[in-house]
Every structure is written in C-alpha cells, then in structure tokens.
Amino acid sequence: MNPVQAAVTWLNDPLNWTNPGGVLDRLGEHLSMSALAVLLGCLVAWPVGLWLGHSGRGGGLVLLVSNVTLAIPTLALLTILPLTFLGFGRASVVVALAVFAVPPLLANAYTGVRQADAEARDAARGMGLSGGQVLRRVELPLAVPYLAAGFRTASVQVVATAALASFVNGGGLGQIIRAGFGLDIAAGGGQIIAGGLLVAGLAMLVEAVLAVVERMVTPRPLRRVRRRANRRAEAATAGG
C-alpha cells in the first residue's frame, strides 16, 4: 500500500477522528490556540502600529521588528518560552505564536494610517479635531482595509505555525504528524500524510474564508490600493 492510500485509509477510520487525541480534539486545540494568539497579537500590535503611524515615527522600528522576527526560529521560541515564568502549557505556546502574528499586524496598521490622505488629515485638523480625534475619526476608518489585510496574513501564518506547537507537546493538528514520525516511516507514512493534509487543508480554508471576509470589509474604491500594501507586508514576514 503506498503512503497516499495509507493516508486515505487513516482518514477513513472514524476512530482516528473521535478518539481522545483524535482529529476533532486536535482541531479544537489548533483553532483555540490560534485564535487566542491572533487576539493577543492584535491587542499588542494594533494600538502600537496605529499610534506609530499617527505620530509618523517608528518606520524603522516596524521594519526592525519584522526583520528580527524573521530570523528567530519558531522552534526556538516555542522551546524557550515554557522555561520562563510563563511555564508549560497553553500560555507559552500562545505567546510564542502571537510573536509571529505581530509583524504583519503592526506593518499593516502602520501603513494603513500612513497612507491616509494628508489632505483629509489636514482638513480634520482644520475643523478643530484633536490628535486623538483625527486618529479615531479619520485615520482609523481609512486604515480598516489594511487592518483586515494584516489580520488575514497574521491569522493564516499563525494557523500554519501552530502546527509546530507539537514539538513541545502543545497540542494542535501538528501532533498527528509528529506522532506519525514517531512511528517507523513505513508504518507511519499514512498518518504523516493524513496529518499534513489536515494541517494544510485547515490553513487553506482559513485563508479562503478570511479572503472573503477581507473583501467584505474593504470598500470598493480602496480594494486595489490595499492589495499592494499587503503584498509588501507579506514579503517582510515570510516563514513558519
């Protein structure tokens, strides 16, 4: 039986889905872990990015953050954080994943505010709006498409990276692949491929769903501009 057939057989066994530690359990872990990490990333990156963009400073900082994160191996962060005060378990995995969500969120929030029309900003000032009001009422709405694009990039990246949590027994769908590698490659080949299919399928599904969501929250006139900025942010944050 070749590995692909073995994978289909593995996926067709209902017990592999419903057993404790089966696909359904792992899927739940994977999604909750990823959701928490993206949420945490948003809480940190969006306020900072918006403020930096508003004040017009920190372009270098944004670049630095994305470059440094690119160089840190996910595996290192996943193994280091449990040994700090965070301790073993969900918290450290979520924080590690959130670190990789920050660069696209930050870069897009920053660009989103920076690209806001200077004339609109001046007009708002002329109307007597304070700095905070300009940010809230003018720059923030104009930055929404960028925030959405960053959210999508970050989410997909986190869902993809969450597979690596299995290296520290952090749960998630990656655990199925790791367990397969734990067996002999001949015996576990089917399970390895099945796990890979599940992880890749989930990442693509999330990508597709969020692409639709992103389109819905982006007003039509802003659609083309957004795509260009997103590509730039993506280029700065490869890996996972």
Added chain:
Amino acid sequence: MFLHLSYRAAPGNPWFSWQYVRDNSDTILAALREHTWLTARAVVIAALVALPLAVAAYWFRSLAASILALTGVLYTIPSLALFAFLAPYLGIGAATVLTVVALYALLVIVRNTLAGLNQVPPEVREAAEGMGYGRWGRLFRIELPLALPGILTGVRLATVSTVALVTVGVVVGRGGLGQLIFAGFQNNFYKAQIMTGTVLCVLLALVLDLILAGVGRLLTPWLRGRIS
C-alpha cells in the same frame, strides 16, 4: 553525519553557559556547519530555479498569473505539512529538509525578482529595443542588471527565513542548530543548549545577510552613494 548531543550540565541550569559551549564545541560546530550548508544549498538551488521562472513570468503575462498563484498557494501550506508530504517519499534526511526549505525560498525569490523586473521603466526597454537589442540581449544586458536590487532583496529575505526554517528539519533528524535546540528541550530543558542554538541561528542569519548585502554592493556599483 551524526551529532553527539551529550553535555555536562553546569550546576543550576543557567541560560548561558560558557562551560557548555567549551565542552561541546565539536557538537555545536557540527550543527552550525550542517545548518550553514543546508541553508546555502537551499538558497542556491532556489535561486537557480527561481530566476528562470521569474523571467518566464515576466515574458509571458499569462504564465505570471499562474506562477504567482501557485507560489501563493504553496506559501499557505505549513512547513510541517510540507515535511509530512515529502518525507514518506524522500525519506528521513537531508533531501527532505533541502526540498522543503528550497521551496519556500523559491517563492520569495520569484516574487521579488518579478517585482524587480516589472520596475524596469518602459522607456528604458524601448530604448534598448531601438538600439537593436534582442530579447535575450535586453534581458542580460539591461533588464536583469536593473532588477538586481529587487533580486538581491529577495535572496536576502529568503536566506534569513531559510535559516529559521531549517530548524524545523528536526522532525526528519536534520535540523542543524534546530537539532541542538530540540535536544536541549528533551535533555531536561537544558537552557544553555537551547540558548546556544538560538543565538547561533540568529547570528548565522545576520552574518549571511551582511555577506549578501556586501555582494549586492559589489554587483551594483552604480547604486553606491545612494541610500537604499
């Protein structure tokens, strides 16, 4: 190559231990060498495949869309999943690691090269045509040199992310410094080992990036003095 991952623990499990580094310099150097070698080979292979692909996409618009779409889809596939797809066929070892990391590097280089080529101003292209350059002459004499900054940015990004990505190769037993990090985790969370592996990874990425930046400066003398 077999990595000896034994160690003599310093008391108290510190984050940094010079004693660990001294006692295990052989292992550490072997891991570093493997990491560098894997990264270098992956980036070179990726660049050799990516450049013709990008040129093809540049020449034929219809190809560009499908190449970019394909690279986009590949990019959403998590690295662990890609290892899972390839390992049963390529086996446990360097071939699998190399294929996976080269594939990701490929995407970055294609995307950046294409962007660089597309930035060549149409006037320049027309002038070259008027001077009687053919398609190939124009490519090698004018378009590729002008796209060099874009290509180099792509190669640098690809290199840095490849250094980080190689560590995931632990799953098939060839992770270079990742091997060190993971072994430290398994050896009762030996912090010095994990930290040494991590720091060396970041340093390696930094050094390779600097080298490539230097090469870039040498290759594009006309940009010198300008702030990039």
